Amino acid sequence: MQTPTTDIGRAALAALLEDPAHALLASDFDGVLAPIVDDPDTAHVHPGAVAALSRVAARLRGVAVVTGRPAAQAVSLGGFEGADGLADLVVLGQYGVERWEAATGEITAPEPPPGIEPARRRVPGLLAELDLRDAQVEDKGRALALHVRRLPDPDGALERLRRPVAELAAENDLHVEPGKHVFELRAVGFDKGDAIRTLLEETGATTLVYLGDDVGDIPAYDAVEAYRNGGAQRHGLLIWSESDESPAAAEALGKRADLVVPGPDGAIAWLEHLADRLESSS
Ligand SMILES: [Mg+2]
Structure with a gap:
């Protein structure tokens, strides 16, 4: 052992x-x-x-x-x-x-945090603006996970997402949880x-x-x-x-x-x- x-x-x-x-x-x-x-x-x-x-x-x-x-x-x-x-x-x-x-x-x-619904509506447009349409959005109900693992340059994609995702979270009173090639937006606390x-x-x-x-x-x-x-x-x-x-x-x-x-x-x-x-x- x-x-x-x-x-x-x-x-x-x-x-x-x-x-x-x-x-x-x-x-x-x-x-x-x-x-x-x-x-x-x-x-x-x-x-x-x-x-x-x-x-x-x-x-x-x-x-x-x-x-x-x-x-x-x-x-x-x-x-x-x-x-x-x-x-x-x-x-x-x-x-x-x-x-x-x-x-x-x-x-x-x-209940899901109130900020999730506006964030959910905003995410597709945000990904389009960043030219990251192929990022995978995992909707967990109470959280949204944006996965870039399968994109051609996942590290670059993660860097491009970092600030916009932080801003989106701040606007909607959500917390950003970083992970392996993923950002997750979820309830604070x-x-x-x-x-x-x-x-x-x-x-x-x-x-x-x-x-x-x-x-x-x-x-x-x-x-x-x-x-x-x-x-x-x-x-x-x-x-x-x-x-x-x-x-x-x-x-x-x-x-x-x-x-x-x-x-x-x-x-x-x-x-x-x-x-x-x-x-x-x-
Ligand atoms: Mg783990």
Whole structure:
């Protein structure tokens, strides 16, 4: 099993193995449980993900998926509904705005932010003006994602979009979430850090493992660090699912992580090894 490279990470893993009933594992979806693909609609969960998560879930206080995707989409792509051993899974979608619980099969969420509708109407014209008509607009209902991954020069397209998208967001009281060749416009005031704080509060867990791969995971990293710095009995383990697609993620997450795993294959292998350890010690 790959062990954390930091003292604080090793302490967190030890705490988890010592007292799994007070440990929570939360993971991003894309780039951790599912390989990144050009068309986000065709993403597929790693074939070993559900089995690994369910083995871990059987021993821990809880397991959650925290994603920028709509919760229903992550549940569907992940095959989480009715999955063996995941009867208590929680999927926090759209950065925690939406919540799906396997126990009920229902999604709860607030109304979409009022700025989404005017932004939605404006986006096609904006893309036309920037000569980026072929950018892919993913309408998430409560958020709009502009994908440039499939354009001939995705990095150049992203740069051209940066300022106009920031202006559009400011005009409509929305937040811009940057990602791998994507800008997402969404409600202000929800990020993965909020999702992590909510999970900690409602479960009473004292050890939290978080797996992420991209800059949208930075607030979750911040929340885990703030939590574990808040008391000797609090533990947090930050895992980065490595990707060479995003230098910003390498800078923001890679350098802060207690453990780096080689992409989704490495993340799933690590979860399997964790399950082995949990099963052999009980
Ligand atoms: Mg991701």
